Amino acid sequence: MTHPTDAGLRARKRAATQSTIERAALSLALEHGYDGVTVDAICEASMVSQRTFFNYFGSKEGVILGPPPPMPTDAAVEAFVHAAGHDVLGDLVSLLAAAIADGEPDRDLFRSRRVLIQRTPELMNREVARMTELQTGLVAIVLARLRASGRADSSGLTEEARMIVVLAGSVMRYCLEQYFSGTTTGNPREVLENALALVRRITNGS
Amino acid sequence: MTHPTDAGLRARKRAATQSTIERAALSLALEHGYDGVTVDAICEASMVSQRTFFNYFGSKEGVILGPPPPMPTDAAVEAFVHAAGHDVLGDLVSLLAAAIADGEPDRDLFRSRRVLIQRTPELMNREVARMTELQTGLVAIVLARLRASGRADSSGLTEEARMIVVLAGSVMRYCLEQYFSGTTTGNPREVLENALALVRRITNGS
DNA sequence: CACTTTTATGCAGTTACTGTAATTTTACTG
DNA sequence: CAGTAAAATTACAGTAACTGCATAAAAGTG
CATH class of the missing domain: 1.10.10.60 (Homeodomain-like)
Structure with missing residues (x-):
């Protein structure tokens, strides 16, 4: 070099x-x-x-669409699996957000993609599909975290992991829309925090 | 005739x-x-x-894939909008489930589709995309419900509706996978109930 | 300058899908 | 039952995304 x-x-x-x-x-x-x-x-x-x-x-x-959303780095995954708290969902969303943030560095390209995905349902669907394809791998990671935090390895743990992953997908999808539509002025991190709070509010209030 | x-x-x-x-x-x-x-x-x-x-x-x-998931009937929507309880998410999932249940009557065809969708990621993605396409319409319905139950029409109500719809989508997706994969023996209603309980457990426990 | 590896191209073929116009099949009417 | 309108089916030609393969042009290496 x-x-x-x-x-x-x-x-x-x-x-x-x-x-x-x-x-x-x-x-x-x-x-x-x-x-x-x-x-x-x-x-x-x-x-x-x-x-x-x-x-x-x-x-x-x-x-x-550009390069597909990358899997989180091994280090990040390791940190996630052995994290202390009980907020698995929140941590997972953060993990995914971090992985995505390290993507496209070019502002212009990114904005163009954003506009196009937003106005083309076909592309939006594919983008969502791409995220979905990560799920299989994520379930294993979440499962590891649940086990590491001392949860009994009874039947149902896999289902819980699957649901957490699906929920995280929802939150990401919600944020994506929110962010792509330009309704909000908040930075990505804020959008994410709001989304998580919203989830809690909705599911707790029943 | x-x-x-x-x-x-x-x-x-x-x-x-x-x-x-x-x-x-x-x-x-x-x-x-x-x-x-x-x-x-x-x-x-x-x-x-x-x-x-x-x-x-x-x-x-x-x-x-067969015919696309139908929009709920007007009557069902009406009932949903003016329902009394606070479990909007649960009610929405029930609404969607009911609409889907009134679909394919033919057992054989249905089973074949199930197998094929399960083993063909491409088809699974399209199936999910189909559900997503209902979202726009559903947000309006949920919004009506929130207003009907006396929620102040402040900023943020639309966001809450959007999130509820996205979450319902997640639950449906989870159930779809659960049901298609044949891991469970429960009937659709049970699968649904379990899924909702799981969501609450996950989001409350943080 | 030979020699190898990458990169770019031309070309022919496959597959899904659409528009259009003609042809056949069913339904209806006197 | 003949005649006709409407609907269903078809052939045909064309477009657009994508793939495999063979070949030519650069670029890197000794």
Whole structure:
């Protein structure tokens, strides 16, 4: 590594074309709507072959949605599993939020995606589906936490873990909508706190 | 109308071909997997043109998933809005469950769909997406209920309604999984009750 | 400068799905 | 029962996303 900014011409070129395609796609989609843009149009605008497009992003929605939500880091998971408190749900939501926050660094791209997902039900659904796909892995983690906190390993513990994960998904989904719709001015952390408080209020008040 | 069992040759034939296509599709999908079956194959097996297939079901997943979850009846909605208790979440879940229960009468088809949805993540996602599409309408209903029960129409009431709907979605999703996976022997109503109790336990215990 | 590995492209093919116009089938009417 | 309107079915042509494969052009390496 000669200089921090480059890691070889190859990598730089790669990043450049990726970025070009991404920007072209988002810009076109913002103008004509997601369904109003063809992959061919994106390719023409970014001057690559269709095959190259699919080599980079795999699918049309892939270029709009961006990289999938990453699994939390091992360290974060470890911390979660051995945390002291009883607020498993809250901790899980925090865990997920942290993982997502370490994603897209680019402000502009992020905002474009946000707008597009918000106005395209199809994309919103896929985004939700992506989160759902993490569930299987999360259940195991939550289960570990429950066991670590001394809960008896009786029947029903798995169900509880599953429900916690599903609930966390709800909270995330709620926050996503809230955040995407731009109704709130709060920063992400506030939105999250409010959401959790709301859940408690609703379920306790019966 | 000459006889209660028929409503004209036209309608009977229609029902017949629809059923033929449906059975062919499910049978083929069970054997080769959802992705392993082409629309052409279904058409050949049920002896209709591809165009007819799409006239009937609109899409490949349409024939597997069956009719979408119906909105609750106006009467049921009315009852929900003016119900006395404070358990809005519980009542909402019951409302949705009732609407779903009045769906598919055919046992065999229902079971086939269940198996296929369970073993095909793609289909599971679409099924969840379908539920999500009801949300917009449900928020209005829940909001009406909150107002009817004397809640001040301050800012935040819409957010509360949204969260209640999202939570209900979670509970339904949890139950769906629980029910589809066949882990439980309980009837749907029991599954539902357990799920609600679980939610309360989790969110109260913090 | 050879030589290997990556990256980009062309091209042909598959699959889901749509619009349209023609053709067949059912229902109705005098 | 002939004649006709309405509905169902079909063929056909086309679009759009996506894949596999073979080949060409860079880029990295000794």
